[in-house]
Amino acid sequence: MSFAVIQTGGKQYKVSASEILKIERLDDEEGKTVEFKNVLFLNDDKSSEIGNPNIKGAKVEATILKNTKNRTVLVFKKRRRKNSRKKYGHRQKISLVRITKIFSKDGKLIAEATPQKKITQSIIKGDRERLKQENEAKNLLTKEKQKIKKSVIKIEAKKIESKPKVAKKVVQKKPLTEKKK
Secondary structure (H helix, E strand, C coil): CCEEEEEECCEEEEECCCCEEEEECCCCCCCCEEEECCEEEEECCCCEEECCCCCCCCEEEEEEEEEEEEEEEEEEEEECCCCEEEEEEEEEEEEEEEEEEEECCCCCEEEECCCCCCCCHHHHHHHHHHHHHHHHHHHHHHHHHHHHHHHHHHHHHHHHHHCCCCCCCCCCCCCCCCCCC
16 A cells, blocks of 8 residues: 655655545635645555655645635633633644545555445435345354254254163272372
């Protein structure tokens, strides 16, 4: 599995094709393709490249899915014995990005994302229905196996009962009292 380490927004991210990331807000519009040329590390299935500090010519392409705000971070400041409290929140602006292609320094394509499956209610409903059917099939198989085991046990019990009873000889072993020298 090939991956790259890129730097954007003052942070470094390990990315692979078709991965969705939350990164610092980009100025571009939703749906646009963005290139990250600040690639620090590349790993193909066969080889690895380390930048000094960057790999010249290498790039990672991504599509902006959404520009939004992250979860609220609450900040609470209190000065004890002064009856001074301050509470406020902060929502960092982020961009959701889907990595589509990773290129090496030669411009050779290392990894490409598969086409994104459009999720609809009918697909979700179909997946749920398929899971239900699979679970029902597994339950039926286990019940059938249990029935077979019970019938085998009954058959073996009948075989044991139908055998003529033979008196067993009881052989007593002599206790070892003397040790051989």
